[in-house]
Amino acid sequence: MNTRSKLRVRNWVLFALTIIVVFSLGLLASSILERKSESAFAYTPKVKIGLNEPRNKVWGENFPREYQSYLQNADTLFKSAYNGNAMIDMLEVDPRLVVLWAGYGFSKDYNQGRGHTYAVTDLQNSLRTGGPTGPDDGPMPSTCWTCKSPDVPRLMGEIGVDNFYKGKWASKGSEVVNAIGCADCHDEKNMNLKITRPALIEAFEAMGKDINQATHQEMRSLVCAQCHVEYYFDTKIPEKEGIPYLTFPWENGFSVEEMEAYYDEKEFKDWTHGLSKAPMLKAQHPGYEVYLTGIHAKRGVSCADCHMPYKSEGGQKFTDHHIQSPLNNVANSCQVCHREESENLIRDVYDRQNRIIVNRDKLEELLVRAHVEAKTAWDLGATEEQMAEILQDIRHAQWRWDYAAASHGGSFHSPVEIGRVIGTGIDVAQEGRIKLARLLIALGFEGEVPYPDIATKEKAQAFIGMDVEKLKLEKEKFQKTLLPEWMKAAEEREAKMEDGE
Numbered sequence: 001m002n003t004r005s006k007l008r009v010r011n012w013v014l015f016a017l018t019i020i021v022v023f024s025l026g027l028l029a030s031s032i033l034e035r036k037s038e039s040a041f042a043y044t045p046k047v048k049i050g051l052n053e054p055r056n057k058v059w060g061e062n063f064p065r066e067y068q069s070y071l072q073n074a075d076t077l078f079k080s081a082y083n084g085n086a087m088i089d090m091l092e093v094d095p096r097l098v099v100l101w102a103g104y105g106f107s108k109d110y111n112q113g114r115g116h117t118y119a120v121t122d123l124q125n126s127l128r129t130g131g132p133t134g135p136d137d138g139p140m141p142s143t144c145w146t147c148k149s150p151d152v153p154r155l156m157g158e159i160g161v162d163n164f165y166k167g168k169w170a171s172k173g174s175e176v177v178n179a180i181g182c183a184d185c186h187d188e189k190n191m192n193l194k195i196t197r198p199a200l201i202e203a204f205e206a207m208g209k210d211i212n213q214a215t216h217q218e219m220r221s222l223v224c225a226q227c228h229v230e231y232y233f234d235t236k237i238p239e240k241e242g243i244p245y246l247t248f249p250w251e252n253g254f255s256v257e258e259m260e261a262y263y264d265e266k267e268f269k270d271w272t273h274g275l276s277k278a279p280m281l282k283a284q285h286p287g288y289e290v291y292l293t294g295i296h297a298k299r300g301v302s303c304a305d306c307h308m309p310y311k312s313e314g315g316q317k318f319t320d321h322h323i324q325s326p327l328n329n330v331a332n333s334c335q336v337c338h339r340e341e342s343e344n345l346i347r348d349v350y351d352r353q354n355r356i357i358v359n360r361d362k363l364e365e366l367l368v369r370a371h372v373e374a375k376t377a378w379d380l381g382a383t384e385e386q387m388a389e390i391l392q393d394i395r396h397a398q399w400r401w402d403y404a405a406a407s408h409g410g411s412f413h414s415p416v417e418i419g420r421v422i423g424t425g426i427d428v429a430q431e432g433r434i435k436l437a438r439l440l441i442a443l444g445f446e447g448e449v450p451y452p453d454i455a456t457k458e459k460a461q462a463f464i465g466m467d468v469e470k471l472k473l474e475k476e477k478f479q480k481t482l483l484p485e486w487m488k489a490a491e492e493r494e495a496k497m498e499d500g501e
Contacts, residue, residue, distance in 0.1 A: 059182035069320050099464060100398060104271045118179075120149055123148055132482060136167070146246050150184045153184070203248035234247040263399075274464055285407065304319060363429060367398050374391070
């Protein structure tokens with residue numbers, strides 16, 4: 001081939017390559033413009049969202065991607081080695097809990113939570129709420145609704161925080177109906193993350209901190225910390241007139257010992273144990289406090305990074321509002337940072353949980369024995385002076401067990417801290433039982449106090465003297481009388497909101 005032919009071929013090749021490059025760049029530009037168009041379309045407001053708007057579907061008009069992912073929270077099929085998001089009767093799984101909570105509502109009924117979608121209905125159906133037939137009936141205060149619905153900030157805005165906390169839980173039942181959602185965490189004006197529960201703001205103020213100085217990444221955990229924390233109802237605030245005011249015990253710090261010291265200083269107790277008569281503490285769900293002691297918090301990883309990771313759809317990056325276990329979404333949560341196979345990551349989580357639960361179960365057994373032995377001492381005529389230190393040991397040991405058990409994933413979030421807490425709980429429980437053994441000998445008791453037959457939930461509830469059938473009848477009466485009235489009132493209010501009233 002002569003030189004002229006070679007040049008002709010080369011020119012044609014360059015021309016073809018130029019055409020291909022120009023065509024590819026055109027496709028790329030078109031794709032970018034299309035994605036920009038989709039992005040702009042996705043966030044063009046279709047409706048005006050009002051202050052404290054509790055209806056998630058209204059927010060969904062403006063944020064369809066987030067809303068569609070949010071709807072997946074209704075799914076309850078995921079199951080891990082320990083629980084999942086299906087309803088599980090934890091008293092059936094572990095009847096020792098009935099004895100540990102004797103005299104307290106959780107010994108009546110304690111189910112594994114099904115997630116945010118079911119928070120309202122699960123509370124309505126729980127035997128812990130009793131069977132109210134009127135707004136002033138039932139054992140639980142209004143404060144128990146605080147973390148269950150975006151209707152709560154709406155009500156707090158309408159009637160004030162103090163008035164929301166006042167009264168029994170049934171007094172607000174017809175008002176609290178919408179599932180946990182958008183208004184619990186977002187500002188309707190600019191969609192920024194927002195703290196809607198005053199208890200968290202007040203807790204920061206009590207520590208001398210300003211929560212308004214929190215970064216966006218910190219807020220991706222703090223909106224969770226509105227509810228996934230340890231708290232109690234303080235009825236001794238002078239200016240609150242005995243209102244069960246939601247309070248976080250953080251003034252001394254976040255650790256199990258610091259919160260314990262806070263409660264001891266205030267001489268606070270959640271209830272008196274039905275067998276041992278110990279002044280007990282019930283840990284709620286100190287997930288945020290435990291998370292702060294773990295490696296993820298130290299690396300700046302937020303709750304949302306793992307439980308609500310970012311995802312892309314149609315060129316739009318957004319937060320996945322299907323709030324779930326990372327074990328059900330390993331690719332988008334764990335593997336963003338950990339370049340390992342899913343099976344290995346999940347196995348690592350289960351290994352940590354297994355090791356923690358062995359010792360946690362041992363502490364449970366020791367506590368059951370301590371409560372039963374303490375009852376035996378009382379039955380033999382022990383005095384309050386003789387029992388004082390023993391009861392304090394039982395209180396402190398069970399507080400550590402409950403702190404570890406109720407911390408929502410604590411065995412993974414911070415296995416070293418949870419292992420330490422359970423270890424100190426075992427030490428304190430054994431110290432109390434040694435004191436009990438000496439006292440029982442002094443009272444004339446010989447041998448070992450028999451461990452009760454609590455192989456099933458029913459046997460355990462019978463052992464502590466609970467009339468479960470009565471509780472069920474009360475709940476059935478409530479569901480046939482007051483609950484339908486709530487639903488009717490809620491439907492009428494929703495209809496008025498639809499009409500713009």
